[in-house]
Each structure stands twice: as C-alpha cells, then as structure tokens.
Amino acid sequence: MKPIALMLSHLLILTAPAWAAAPPEVVLQAEAERVEVIAKARAAAVCVFAREGQGGGSGVVISPDGYALSNFHVTKPAGNAIRCGMLDGRVYDAVIVSVDPTGDVALIKLFGRDDFPHAELADSDTVRVGDWAFAVGNPFLLANDLAPTVTYGIVSGVHRYQYPAGTILEYTDCIQTDAAINPGNSGGPLFNAQGQLIGINGRASFEKRGRVNVGVGYAISINQIKNFLGYLKSGRIVDHASLGATVRTDFDGRVVVDQILDDSDAYRRGMRRGDEIVRFAGRSITTVNSFKNVLGILPQGWRVPLTYRRDGQSHDCLVRLAALHHEGELAEAVRSGPTPSPDEGPDEQPEGPQQPLPLPTEPAPSAEMPEIVAQHFEARAGYTNYFFNQSNRQRVWDAFTARGDFSGLTTGWMLTGETPTGEMFTVELADEEGAIRLPEGESLARFDDVLSAATKPGGSGGLLAALHLWRRLLLVGPAEYGEVYYLGTAPLPGRAELVDVLVGNHAGIETTFYFDPSLGDLVAVEMFGQYGADPCEIYFDDIREIEGRHFPHRLEVRHGDIVYAVLEVKEVAFERPVEN
C-alpha cells in the first residue's frame, strides 16, 4: 500500500497546476445537470388561479393531454373552471375532474394542447431521508409572470402521519421536506433530484413565526395518488377506505384490534377484537401510525391482503375496504370543506401546528364558464364532474364491445362443460329465468324477482343472479342496465395491474364489473346479493373467440373464503332471436 500511496501523492503534486486556476469542472457539471433537471420539471408546474377574485395555488401536469394534480383545498375555491398559468407564459383553461377531500387531492384537466410538458411519476416508496428534493410552485402567488418558484432542500422524513387539522383532511404516509413550502405552494410538485414527481405539497408546520415556512413541509406521496388516480379520473367525489376496525397498541407494543364492526369484511374473514395485525396491504404493521399510514393511502372499495395473528397462529386473507365517510359527509366537505374563511390571513396564529396552505380566498363568484370547459363539464349530484364518469364508462364499454358485441342475443344462453373433476355442468340463462345443473344438484330461479335469485344456488352467494346480471350487462350495455357508473381502477386477485371497474345497480342489487384495462375483456363480476354478506364472485378466464366474440371458457365462482365451483366451458350456444 505504501508505495502506491507514495506514487499517488507524487503524481498528484506534479499535476496540480492544471486545476489550480480553473473552475471546478465537476461542480459546473453538477450545476448544469441540476439546471437542466429543474428546467424540465419546472415546465410541468402549474400556477392555479381562481377564475375570479384572489386566491390560488399550484399544480403539476402529469400527462401530455393535460391532466394535472393539485390540492383539493386549492381547487375548491377556484370552482369548476380554473385558470392555469405555465412556464411558457400561457394561461390555459382547465376543468375540475375529481376531488379527494380526505387526501386533499384534486385532478384537473387543462385544455389547449396535446403535448403538455408533464412530470414523470416516481416510486415514492424509494425516497429516502437525506435525498435531495425540490419544490416548484407559486408561493405567495409570486408568479405574476407565470414563472413558478423553485425551492431546494432534502427529504426530512418519510412515511409521516399527520393528524387531521380540525377537518376530514388527513395526511398519511406523507413525505416531509425542508425545501421551503409556503402558502401558495399548495398543490405543487415535489421532485426528486432526477426531476421525477415524488409528491404533491400541501401542508406545513407553522408556529410562532406565522404562516411562513419554518423548515417543515409535507407532500402527499405520489404512490398514494397513483392508488387513487383511476378513481380521480372518474369525475366523482372519491373516498378513502375504512377497515371497519380500530386498532391500538397493547402493552407489548403489538398493534391489536380494538373495536371491529360485525358487518365489516374483516369480521367476516374471521378477524376479532384483540387479534394482532401483522401485515396490511403488503406492509408490516409495527405501530398504530404505520397502520394509519397504510390504510390512509387506499381508496374505498379496494381489496387488499391482511395478515392477523391470534394465539400464535397467522391468518392471511383479502379484505374488502369500506368507505371512510358517508356520502353526505363528503358532499358536505365539498360544499363547505376545509377551506379557510377569508379572514384567516397569513399573520394570524393558527390553532394547530400543522396547517393546510391555502391563501386567503374569496368564494369564486359564478363566473361564466369558457366554452371548452363547458363542453367538458356536467354537474350531477354526488359527482364533481359527471362528464368524466360518462366518458370513462363509455371508454371501458367501447373497449369491451370491440372484443365482442353481445347486443341482440336476447334469447336463451346455454353453457355446458365440465368441472375439474370431470363431471358435467350446464348453465341456462334467459331473460326471465335461469337454471344451473352442477354435480351437487340443480337450481332454478325466476329473474322477475332478482333479489330472491340472489341466494341460489345455496352457498354460492347467488351465482344465478350474478350470471343473470352479467348477461344483462352484455346484452343491454351500461346505458340500459340500470344505474352504472365508472368507479376507477382497483386491484383484482391474481392480477398485477389495476383493472377498470364499473359499478351497476339493477333491481336493488349492486354488482361490480372488472375489465382488463389493456384488452377490454370483462374479467370478473361481484354481485352483492345481501347487505352485510359476502358477494358472489365470478372470475372469467380462458377468454377465447367464438362466433366473432370473445367469451370466457373458464368461470371460477367464489363466495366468502371458499371456491364454490370451477366451470370449464366446452360449448356455448346463443339461440339467435328470430329475425322479423
């Protein structure tokens, strides 16, 4: 080692004069890289302005067709039509798409380009404390020239849980940064050093100095928003999830179930008071906060894995998450919500340490909507913008019908085949009645009273009714089926990617339809025949073309914790209606 060190020292001495006068090249290079990263990231940032009056905040475009993220508390006072300034100096019209009042997220859509500069979404679970990060936005509404402000810092904390600040708005699993986050930065992007979007800034801790940054800002993680993105494109007021159980830490530091609702899915899966929660949605649970962090980033209606432990025995299951709020609660939040009153000025002492970051705003007067916005907006109770629900429902249905058009096949359908044990089965479905013959026995139902069919055959959760409703959707489509809305995207057992979900209501029965987002195939149906009971689930597989239509040749029927039946379809007969 010594001679090497010696030689090195020697070499270094001799070469010294070359750099003594020169600027440090690696620093210049790093600076150039950073300038480039920031320039690119900054171009995707949006300055959000209410159409009339004062107020606003920030946002960031995430797709070339102009979808942009912001905070609910920023877009709310701005109303349904929003003006967005970008670095290119232009002001774009935008429309509200969806809001998530609990997670403080809003999705808007900008118009005027199909090549918007947009941010690349990072995997925020890879963000580490100590990583460089920078925020882009419109603090103190400085951007009179529409050029957003950049503040640089590091990630100070990850997986932070911040209690609701007197509203339903809750920051879970968020990213804490010392990059300056000030009023007006709300809704704006937090980028990593590579210029990828890791979060949406929305909150900060304030104290004695008033409403200015004191080194602690919080960003909603982009992974949470990725979970919600499908929901956020649905034009609905989207809700977060509830497990139907509360947890606490016991004396040994374990996280245990404190209270559990007996109509919750977790209860039906066997979880009881006192059980230890070990894993939830793929993450280990070590504290109450870690449980809240996992739950807080999940949308209502998702089914996620849960592991609980009782008497040393682990139990794995999938739990269906209920809504966190009643519909009315959210609608109320959207009407009144956490938006501060106009008198909550920056000089006032806030009541709690963590505060959302809106600027003082006047409620937007009912301004006339620009035409392009009016074309993309439809008001409807329970929705932020029904236009987007309709267009997504249509998109999903168009993709499905491209794989097979079943309209007009209104006479009886007959499926015959074998169960895995080689025994015969037949399924007959017609408008008014249906029958199913399985090795276990035969079951018949009349569909003029679908609810009564929703119990047959016994133990299946209502396979006949589920098949009937499936056939009904295929025949008449979502427009005629009953009330059908686009829920968003959700996980489905056995699939890596999220799938598109339509929810239909017919004859008082709610049924969920899952569609492969790339192929368009209908891959699963869940029919909730009875309130507070497990649905009948049918998973469609082995989808092959017959007579010009893609049709499933394997049906797996599940109910609760059991696989009720596996039907391998050998023959399908659609008795064509008589042509007039």
Next chain:
Amino acid sequence: MTNRRKNNVAQTFLSVSFCSLSLWERAGERASSVAQTFLSVTANSLSLWERVVSFFYHTRWERPVSFFSLSLWEKRAVSFFSLSLWERAGERVCAVAERAPHNLRLRLLSLLPALLILFTAVRLPAQVSFAPVVDEVQPQIVKIYGAGGLAGLEAYQSGFLISAEGHILTAWSHVLDATSATVHLHDGRRYEAELVGADPRVDVAVLKIDAENLPYFDLNVAPEATEGTRVLAFCNLFGIATGDEPASVLHGRIAITTPLAARSGAYPTLYRGPVYILDAMTNNPGAAGGALTDTSGRLLGMLGKEVQSTLTGTWLNYALPADRIRPAVHALLSGESADPLPEDRPRAEQAITLADLGLILVPDVLTRTPPFIDAVRPDSPAAVAGLAPDDLVVFLEERLVPSCQMLREELQFIAADQPVSLTVMRGDELVQVTLQVQQD
C-alpha cells in the same frame, strides 16, 4: 503566486493525497505518516513551490483524515481534480513521466490502471444523497418526552446518545422538569431515563437509560467546523416522529461562528460563548437537544433551545459547538454536579439571608427564575465583593443554583457568620467572589 493562493494550493494538495490514501487504506492512516510520505516525495520532486506546498502540508495535518472529513471546498477540488485526471489521465501521466526521473516514470506508468479505478471511485455523482449518512446517524438520535404540554410549552425534545451504556445528551429545559423523562430510541424501544445532571451554564443535561451496546457519538472526537461547513440537523421538531419513526433531518450550512447574544423570553441566555449559527430551521419546538453533524455524520454540536437575538429579536437557528459542551459533560459524567446531598443535612440555626449579603434578586416570577442580581445594597458584603446588577449567580459554594428559589433554599444551610462563596456569570466570564458578613 500570492501566499493565499499558495495556501489554497497546499490545502487542496493535501486533501487530494489524503483522499487517495483514504480510498486505498480506508481504515484511516495517521495524517502524520502521510505527511512524512509526502515529504519524502517532495524531497525527490525538486520544484521550489512544491516544497512550499509540502511545508503547508506538514504544518496542518495532525489528525486522521478521510475524504469525507474534508471541507466542501476541498471536496470540490478533489472531485474536480479526479474528474480532470480521469478525463485526461493518459495525457497527464505522460506529461508527468517526461518530467519525472526515470525510475519514477516507470513506477507511475505501472500505476495507471490503479489510477483509473481510483478516479472512477472518487468522482462524485452530480447529486449525492445524504441517505447513507442519515441511516448511520439515526440510531444515535433519541426522542425525549417529559414535562410540559401546557401554555404552549411542548412536552418533548430531542437528544442523542453519547455512550454505549445509554448516556444521552440533551438541552436543559422544562421538559426535564419532571420526576422522570421517557426516551424513545430510533427503532421505537422506550426507556425511562434518569437525570444524571445538568449544567445551565451551557444549557445541557445528561440523561441515562438502562441499556447496553448502543451506537453513540463520541463527544471527544467531535471535529470543529467553520463557516460554510455543510451540516445536517437531526431532531424531533414539532414532535413529528413518534414510536419507531426516525427523527427529522434538515440540511444547511454553518453561517458563522459567533458568541451567542440571545434571550429566552425576557431573560438573557446563560450561555454566551460561541455558537454555530445555521441556515437550517432548527429554531422550532422540540428541536433543542438534537444533533448537528457534518455530512459524514460526525457530531459537530447540539441544537440549542428556542431563543431570540437580543439585538434583532430574530429567532436564532444555532448549535452549541461540541468542544464547548465537552467539559461540562465530562464534569457531569464524572459526577461532580451529581453528588447526592445527604437527606438530613443540617440547616443552619441562624441561616444567612440574601438581605444579610445585600443582594436583591430579580422578581421570582417563574417556576425557575434565573437568579440574576437586580440590585446591590451599597456598602453590603455583596458590594464589597464587587457584585453588580445583571450578574447571574451560578454556583453557591460548589452547588449549582439554577433558580432564585434554589439559591434561597441553599442559603438556609449556611450559617450567618460563615463566609459565602458565590460564582457569578458576568458577560462571558465566570467570576468567583467570597462574601463575608461583618459581625457586630
């Protein structure tokens, strides 16, 4: 070449060769041996200014150094240097070889492949994350919970481990004004901590938890930092982290090292020695007692309490330098201030009073009002001893008296005819005086 320039060159040279050494021999050779190596090298390499450089080398390096201990300027220089060499390695080595003695030339050429590897390793990526350093430091940081929660006083603060046996250094504050404090380690393990002792002169307290084999900062090797040193601040500001959630990390630089001129509420701070003023926002509830480190995770100091500049009223972000805290901590650890007093020590039959001494303290309005002298009665023992308004009584005999009440209580153990030894803080100085009440 000006002297200043030469000095710069020397420093950078130094850092470069240390860098290469530390990369080859990571364990960290003594700097002196490196300096010797360097000297022997320069003896061979003949150029006058290189000898000048070697002189600077020789005088400066006395302690183990690694690349990560270099100042930012030095790192930049090293990085640049290695980059330019990486890019021009061949050319440069050839040029060197032409100038070098024959045997050296051969040895240099034989080193080329090794050099290439070295320079690749040294080259800094454009954006170096602090994440590895943060991961290394976090196990040494603790969250402390104690008294408070009322009237805007937080019941939490920060601290860090300074021994493997669970000694924790933190700020001396109201949070510790309880029978015991609870300490949470970074991984969620929690302990009841006992107060080993406190030294209000530097505003530090040492706690002890019952644990072993803990990672800790060695206060004895804490390096000194200078203006511009890049720093990380580890603390649980705003009490954001709970349980097994690690403390928050802020980044910044040391803006200046300057005597602290600040007040806490209405009273000047006791400590008026040098502090690191930071551009990281550490002046926040719960941050006091946190660790200030350099970017390689070495302790530089302890984050101070929330105080305001006496001059401007600005909330100061600052840290107490490790070398300023060290003597007090050593004293506390060796038990000087922690001598338990006998429970039954006798009160003086006729105890001395403040009035006897001619001392008038500031109004005792707080739970723990610092015993500042408000006025001195003329011709009294206090006046004779030279005590003056604004002096702060720190010690009575060898007892620490952090409050007016404490001072009054302690006087009850001293007889009226005994001489009284007081240590007061006057400006930055500690002044010891003896007061003798004249007997009639």
